[in-house]
Amino acid sequence: MKLSTRTRYGVRAILELAENGGKGPMQLKAVARRQDISAKYLEQLMAVLKSAGLVRSVRGAKGGYVLARPSNEIRLSEVFHCLEGTVTTVECVQDAECCQRAAGCAARLVWAQIHEAIEKVLEAATLQDLIDKARARGAVSYHI
Amino acid sequence: MKLSTRTRYGVRAILELAENGGKGPMQLKAVARRQDISAKYLEQLMAVLKSAGLVRSVRGAKGGYVLARPSNEIRLSEVFHCLEGTVTTVECVQDAECCQRAAGCAARLVWAQIHEAIEKVLEAATLQDLIDKARARGAVSYHI
DNA sequence: TAATATACTACCAAATTAGTAGGAATATTA
DNA sequence: TAATATTCCTACTAATTTGGTAGTATATTA
Numbered sequence: 001m002k003l004s005t006r007t008r009y010g011v012r013a014i015l016e017l018a019e020n021g022g023k024g025p026m027q028l029k030a031v032a033r034r035q036d037i038s039a040k041y042l043e044q045l046m047a048v049l050k051s052a053g054l055v056r057s058v059r060g061a062k063g064g065y066v067l068a069r070p071s072n073e074i075r076l077s078e079v080f081h082c083l084e085g086t087v088t089t090v091e092c093v094q095d096a097e098c099c100q101r102a103a104g105c106a107a108r109l110v111w112a113q114i115h116e117a118i119e120k121v122l123e124a125a126t127l128q129d130l131i132d133k134a135r136a137r138g139a140v141s142y143h144i
Numbered sequence: 145m146k147l148s149t150r151t152r153y154g155v156r157a158i159l160e161l162a163e164n165g166g167k168g169p170m171q172l173k174a175v176a177r178r179q180d181i182s183a184k185y186l187e188q189l190m191a192v193l194k195s196a197g198l199v200r201s202v203r204g205a206k207g208g209y210v211l212a213r214p215s216n217e218i219r220l221s222e223v224f225h226c227l228e229g230t231v232t233t234v235e236c237v238q239d240a241e242c243c244q245r246a247a248g249c250a251a252r253l254v255w256a257q258i259h260e261a262i263e264k265v266l267e268a269a270t271l272q273d274l275i276d277k278a279r280a281r282g283a284v285s286y287h288i
Numbered sequence: 289t290a291a292t293a294t295a296c297t298a299c300c301a302a303a304t305t306a307g308t309a310g311g312a313a314t315a316t317t318a
Numbered sequence: 319t320a321a322t323a324t325t326c327c328t329a330c331t332a333a334t335t336t337g338g339t340a341g342t343a344t345a346t347t348a
Contacts, residue, residue, distance in 0.1 A: 001145060001262075003233040003255070004336070011251060027293070041338050047295075060346025061292040076254060089147040107155055109277060110220060110269055111147070117261035118145075125254055133253065149306070171324075185307050191326075204315025205323040295344070305334070313326070318319100 003084070009037050010045045010083040011076070017055060018071035018127040025057075025064030045083065052082035071131065077122035087118050147228070153181050154189045154227040155220070161199060162215035162271040169201075169208030189227065196226035215275065221266035231262050 012035045020026045028046060032039035046065055049055045056068045067074065080087070088094050090111040096102040156179045164170045172190060176183035190209055193199045200212045211218065224231070232238050234255040240246040 001147065001228055001231055001233060003145065006336075008234060009337095015251070025293095029293085038338060040340080043294080043296095044338090057294060058346085059292095059294045059344075062347065063293045063345085065294090084145055087145055089145060090152060103281075107159065107274060110265060110274070113265045114262050117265055118258050121254060121257045121261055130251060130254070137247075148304095173324085182307060184309080187325080187327095188307090201325060202315085203313080203323095203325045204317095206316065207314090207324050209325090289348100291347085293344100293346080296342085298340085298342105300339075301337085303334105303336075306332080308331070309329085311327090314324085316321100316323075318321085 001089070006045060007080060007084040009035070009042065010049060011079055013037065013042060013045060014049060014054060014067070014074075014079055015127060015130060017065055017067050018074075018131055021067065021071055025062070025066050027064040031065070048082055049079070052078070054078060054082065067127075070128075072126050072128035074127045075123060076125045076127070076130070077119065079127075080122050087115055087122070089114055145233070150189060151224060151228040153179070153186065154193060155223055157181070157186060157189060158193055158198060158211070158218075158223055159271060159274060161209055161211050162218075162275055165211065165215055169206070169210050171208040175209070192226055193223070196222070198222060198226065211271075214272075216270050216272035218271045219267060220269045220271070220274070221263065223271075224266050231259055231266070233258055 013031050016031045016035055017026055028042060029039050031037075032042045035042075046055065046057070050057055050065075053068055054074060055065045057063070057065050086094060090108070092099045092102045092108050093112050093115050099108075102108055157175050160175045160179055161170055172186060173183055175181075176186045179186075190199065190201070194201055194209075197212055198218060199209045201207065201209050230238065234252070236243045236246045236252050237256050237259050246252055
């Protein structure tokens, strides 16, 4: 049960934007360089973050990407969801209809518990929280 | 972040054995039929469960598989681990060495929290717990 | 208009996951 | 001991997902 690089890269990228906050749009290329991610691949991830309304883009010269909202108003759960898709580990957790026996299924209870536990953790942290914690530790932050 | 069918099938299969408890070895073919899993594929999963010491096999006519221990002594965490591999969502959670900045990484804290939350849920349930809950609900049980 | 960025669409390659095939080994039954 | 039932083992294949590339269109600035 591994997290895709898609999500890992995406989180790193948006945290980079969060750190850059206020300094105007940050170019994709710069994010890619600092995070050591293929620029072309990151382009796709940015598109996802954009269509999810988490970042805004500025086209043309001096363009780039900025957070669509302050970093303390973006929860990790949002970032996670739009990149990784649902947290769902098993389909029936969200959609009981997909299995006739779902209603009384014990295993499903476990998957549901796991689901909730993950959501809870993701819901609890904003981008700013992460940056603060990282700074408090004197770290280069957000690296995954 | 989806659970592999490998894990889902494996859990269903071992729960089938748990339900069958005491009635002697249950044939792979029977498990496959009842759970609607390809027998040939299940064969591989059983091999995994066997090498993990969770089930025992009996060869030859009237052979089959049985739980290696009572169903109330097998935790879902064990089943999960041997099938899905580690719960780890991101490498650095287990192996801080894999990333120079891991020590002070805020994102890593989140991944670690998720990791722990999942383990906790898996650790809390034994196979028998699941069967009991399912029976209490009057369900066909364990179906995923 | 030239230079600099993102936007969009399509494609490709590697890795992983899911599933198949066939026969060898072993135990039971008769 | 012969026939049969069953697990065991190895290899192969197919489908899906993931990660990454290429090229062109479009918008902005200077």
